[in-house]
Amino acid sequence: xKEVEQDPGPLSVPEGAIVSLNCTYSNSAFQYFMWYRQYxxxxxxxxxxxxxxxxxxxxxxxxxxxxxxxxxxxxxxxSQPSDSATYLCAMxxxxxPLVFGKGTRLSVIA
Amino acid sequence: xxxxxxxxxxxxxxxGKYVELRCDPISxxxxxxxxxxxxxxxxxxxIYFQGTGAADDSGLPNDRFFAxxxxxxxxxxxxxxxxxxxxxxxxxxxxxxxxGELFFGEGSRLTVL
Numbered sequence: 001x002k003e004v005e006q007d008p009g010p011l012s013v014p015e016g017a018i019v020s021l022n023c024t025y026s027n028s029a030f031q032y033f034m035w036y037r038q039y040x041x042x043x044x045x046x047x048x049x050x051x052x053x054x055x056x057x058x059x060x061x062x063x064x065x066x067x068x069x070x071x072x073x074x075x076x077x078x079s080q081p082s083d084s085a086t087y088l089c090a091m092x093x094x095x096x097p098l099v100f101g102k103g104t105r106l107s108v109i110a
Numbered sequence: 111x112x113x114x115x116x117x118x119x120x121x122x123x124x125x126g127k128y129v130e131l132r133c134d135p136i137s138x139x140x141x142x143x144x145x146x147x148x149x150x151x152x153x154x155x156x157i158y159f160q161g162t163g164a165a166d167d168s169g170l171p172n173d174r175f176f177a178x179x180x181x182x183x184x185x186x187x188x189x190x191x192x193x194x195x196x197x198x199x200x201x202x203x204x205x206x207x208x209x210g211e212l213f214f215g216e217g218s219r220l221t222v223l
Contacts, residue, residue, distance in 0.1 A: 008150060032209070043114070043201055043214030044153065088152050094209050097143060097166060100152035 003027050006089055006101030015110050019076040023089035023101045026070065030091040030099075033065050035074045038086045038103065047087075048074060079108045112136065114215035116202050122221045123192055131187040131218040135204030142185050143212065144177055145201040153201055159185060160208070192222045 006023045013019055021035075031052055036044035048063040050056045050072075056063045062075040072091070076083055089101040115134040123129055135142050141160055145153035155169040159179045167177070174192075179185040189196055199217040 004152075006152070041216070043203075043216045044212075045214065046211050049211070090152075097155040097158050097169070097208075098212060099155070100145075102150070102152045 001026055003099050004089060004091060004101040007104055008102050010105040010107060012107045012109060013079055015079060015081060015108055017079050017108070019074075019079050019083070019106060019108075021074040021076075021087050021089075021104050021106070023072050023091075024070055025072070025091060025099075027091075027093070027099075028067075028070070029093040031094055032092050033063070033072050034090045034098070035061075035063055036088040036090055036100075038088060040085075044088055081108045081110045083108050114202055114204055114213055116200075116215035116218050118218055119216065120219045120221075122223065124223050125192060125194060127192050127222075129189045129192055129220060131189075131200050131202075131220070133185045133187070133202030133204075133215060135183065135185070135202070136213055137183075139204035139206055139213070140182070141205045141207055141210065142179060143203045143205075144185070144187050145203065147199045147201055147217070149198075156187070156200075158208070165208075189220075192220075194222050196220060197222045 033050045035048040037047045038044040053067045060077045064073040086103040088103045090098045144156040147153045157167040162182045174190045177187045201217045203212040203214045
């Protein structure tokens with residue numbers, strides 16, 4: 001079992017839809033949880049950063065962490081074609097390198 | 111530029127050849143990371159530098175892979191006797207520290223024929 005599991009998709013939604021992306025993990029030491037967005041042939045860029053359990057909102061994006069279930073989610077409201085990208089979850093314990101999920105490929109259709 | 115710079119952006123080589131990939135981090139970032147991303151996969155950790163020293167090289171797949179950062183800034187990832195399975199995008203990232211935000215370069219796409 002990989003430390004971080006993420007459904008690779010692809011996921012295709014119409015413009016304006018709410019998108020839900022998620023990851024599960026097995027290492028209970030993970031405390032820092034991130035979502036990166038990666039456009040085709042580009043490097044990943046940080047989208048959301050959460051410490052421990054709870055919710056964090058930034059504009060159309062909401063990140064949720066449930067440490068008891070070892071489950072994290074990213075919600076995108078009012079999705080736009082420009083949101084089409086691969087979304088990578090990543091996490092670590094704070095003193096170890098980031099471990100990434102496989103990434104979910106999202107297409108938002110106009 | 112202000113971001114992480116990686117060269118070359120594309121490298122095609124033959125099996126058995128030696129390859130060097132270069133990373134120029136954001137100025138002032140003491141931490142530097144190399145990750146490898148295969149098609150359809152997330153980035154996989156290779157090695158991490160804090161300053162000039164390799165703080166964690168546990169992700170290097172075997173002794174054909176080696177990385178240096180002699181002056182605590184630019185880093186070079188070196189791959190000897192390349193194999194077709196080494197084909198991937200090699201990503202470099204830098205941060206202010208291990209707990210800081212990682213800023214990635216656009217990657218070096220290596221193809222081994």
